Amino acid sequence: MDNLYLNCFTQPNDFLIYDKAYDIAGFREKSQFDFISNQGVKFYWATVIFFRKTYENKIFFDLVQHIQENWRHYKRVFQIEKNLYRNDFVFSIAIHIMNGYQEGSFSHAMPGKLFYTTDKDICYAFDNESVLFLLEKEKYVGEYTLSRWKNNSIHVMNKFSYNRCIDKVING
């Protein structure tokens, strides 16, 4: 909902990804997004990435495919306890390997900040400029605060409510 990502094309790095994201509700525990597991490697968000077609990035995407095809093995080696398969996990592992199993410079940060709402929130409506959310309250499960998000891109995790909004737009 903004043109922030155009900056990707004028910067010199070949691979950009977010390693931090911000819950617009503001109060929820987010340490699960620091690392892919309690003992695991750094978490990266595969939500939005930028890449150029380079030899190194070809290796990276081949590695992503390899990890995906051998997920049970990598899940065990990288100590992921959840049964959920996430692209975020696969990309995080691949970046860690590309960096030689340490902090490194394979990836760089996407411009701006990545904002998100969780699957506990409801995407209620959207238009060209803004999205209307119902954000679940901190201590009142099932109660919500109305919030309008304007002129900023956002990652919506509640795909069911998002799809309902899309249907509304398409079907009028």
Add this chain to the structure above:
Amino acid sequence: MDKGFLLYSNGEKYLKQAILCAMSLKVTNKNIPVSIITNDKVDTNFENLFDQIIPIPWIDHDDTRYDILNRWKTYHVSPYKYSIVLDVDTLVVENIDHWWNFFKNYDLYFLSKVFTYRKYIVNDNYYRKAFVANKLPNLYTGMYFFQKNDTSKEFFSWLEIVSKNWELFYGQYCKEYYPKKPSMDVSVAIVSKILDIDQFITNKKINFLHFTHMKTKIQGWNTEYESWQDYVGTYLTDDLRLIIGNYLQSGVFHYTEDSFLSDTIFDRYASFLNYKVD
């Protein structure tokens, strides 16, 4: 002699750790001599790892429970003008030649920052409650540097006094969370506070001295077990690169748990350096 590493060891278990540490230094920092301060007999197979084998001098205190009380002697017996002292339960897993250049800006230098195995700066005060509560400088002695000069001599003279009268000094400077036994870290922090020199013997701004401290509760985990080895795997490659929980280690690795020193790890280092293990 100009510079060298010093290891202090008293007891069979620590001697084996010291030999492993010396082997790690031979692999990564082979041009710098290593001396050991010990009263134990070093296996003849490994004697040539060491530049000098120095007896622990002046064993005169009655309390043999706390060998830590002898550590102040390190300064006085060091054969080097510039010394880096390492705890024996460490492995030096990369070349640290450039650290010497940095240390030479200081009379003595203690770490005030340590890292997790994932190379994050440790901010958790779980093991440092006494330091926080008593406003002691947050210094670590798992690795430290000194050069022989008047400032260092004065520091270690004070360390001798604090070590020999630790209950008195801890009662004065470390009343909160009073330690059950003497600690080199606490003693050094007290001396630093007495001399008011902590700003001259450490540097809180620099991050390149990678000293990984493997105490379990400071790794950033939701912890349940006591041993870090219950959480993450250890992998030592044939060319002696150390990987802990999928992280390649760098700098100095302080493993802290005796059980880390397996025959596999010891033999791999010995074999790499062509030492015979009986």
